[in-house]
Amino acid sequence: MDGSNHPETAPVLILLGPPGAGKGTQARVLQEKFGLVQLSTGDLLRGAVAAGTKAGKEAKAVMEAGGLVSDSIVLEVLSDRLSEPDCAAGVVLDGFPRTTGQAEALDEMLAVSGQKINAAIALEVDNVKMVLRIAGRFTCGDCGEGYHDTFKPTTTDGVCDGCGSTNMTRRADDNAQTVMSRLDAYQLQTEPLISYYDAKGALSRVDAMGDIEAIGQSIAQIVSKVTA
Numbered sequence: 001m002d003g004s005n006h007p008e009t010a011p012v013l014i015l016l017g018p019p020g021a022g023k024g025t026q027a028r029v030l031q032e033k034f035g036l037v038q039l040s041t042g043d044l045l046r047g048a049v050a051a052g053t054k055a056g057k058e059a060k061a062v063m064e065a066g067g068l069v070s071d072s073i074v075l076e077v078l079s080d081r082l083s084e085p086d087c088a089a090g091v092v093l094d095g096f097p098r099t100t101g102q103a104e105a106l107d108e109m110l111a112v113s114g115q116k117i118n119a120a121i122a123l124e125v126d127n128v129k130m131v132l133r134i135a136g137r138f139t140c141g142d143c144g145e146g147y148h149d150t151f152k153p154t155t156t157d158g159v160c161d162g163c164g165s166t167n168m169t170r171r172a173d174d175n176a177q178t179v180m181s182r183l184d185a186y187q188l189q190t191e192p193l194i195s196y197y198d199a200k201g202a203l204s205r206v207d208a209m210g211d212i213e214a215i216g217q218s219i220a221q222i223v224s225k226v227t228a
């Protein structure tokens with residue numbers, strides 16, 4: 001023992017918030033600042049749909065309608081990814097858990113390896129304003145950097161600041177109709193997790209209506225504290 005109080009297990013952080021709250025944006029910031037791996041179940045599921053796997057085939061229609069994919073499929077894609085070696089550095093969960101069942105399954109999964117979550121960080125936003133954030137969202141198809149038509153445009157029109165690619169993509173489910181279903185699903189099924197983590201003493205709240213950099217700094221302060 002070196003006398004320090006560094007945890008012996010890798011950090012596990014959760015970003016909670018409705019669609020458009022900035023989970024993906026801030027997870028990428030944490031990935032760079034702290035060397036953690038961003039795990040987005042949305043990205044994993046979109047990958048499974050594109051690859052045409054059994055899980056992907058089952059998830060496709062639900063995602064297009066803006067509902068929640070079943071816990072069993074989500075847990076399958078997540079636990080496969082979590083068992084890959086790079087995740088040993090620690091992870092930022094972005095978009096997972098989204099139901100109490102998923103949260104309980106995560107606790108059990110971590111307990112097996114003597115781990116537990118370091119913090120659940122709730123990004124607090126005005127849900128109604130999320131429609132605008134989602135409508136303007138686009139992503140670099142090559143490096144995954146996220147942008148926004150108004151709030152985070154690329155420096156040169158159509159060219160990724162990070163990697164120079166012009167392969168920009170927009171999600172099929174980022175349309176006005178589906179967004180309402182996704183916000184409803186958040187309120188009904190995911191918002192109760194705020195109390196779930198609060199009761200465990202693991203919850204931190206961040207005002208996520210400000211600018212991206214300032215929010216990133218608030219989150220980084222929390223992460224530094226819980227991983228010290």
Ligand code: ADP
Binds near residue numbers: 020
């Ligand atoms: P989530 O992963 O929670 O759905 P994203 O990180 O993809 O959210 O952000 C949704 C959209 O809003 C993106 O286009 C992103 O560039 C933009 N965005 C993220 N954070 C902010 C912010 N604090 N202010 C304004 N726009 C933001």
Ligand code: ADP
Binds near residue numbers: 042094
């Ligand atoms: P957003 O960033 O807008 O919150 P995501 O990329 O996280 O969206 O998720 C897109 C879609 O993938 C969701 O609307 C849902 O259908 C599905 N999905 C992602 N993560 C989960 C999860 N943990 N549980 C159930 N469904 C999920």
Ligand code: ZN
Binds near residue numbers: 162165
């Ligand atoms: Zn790029």
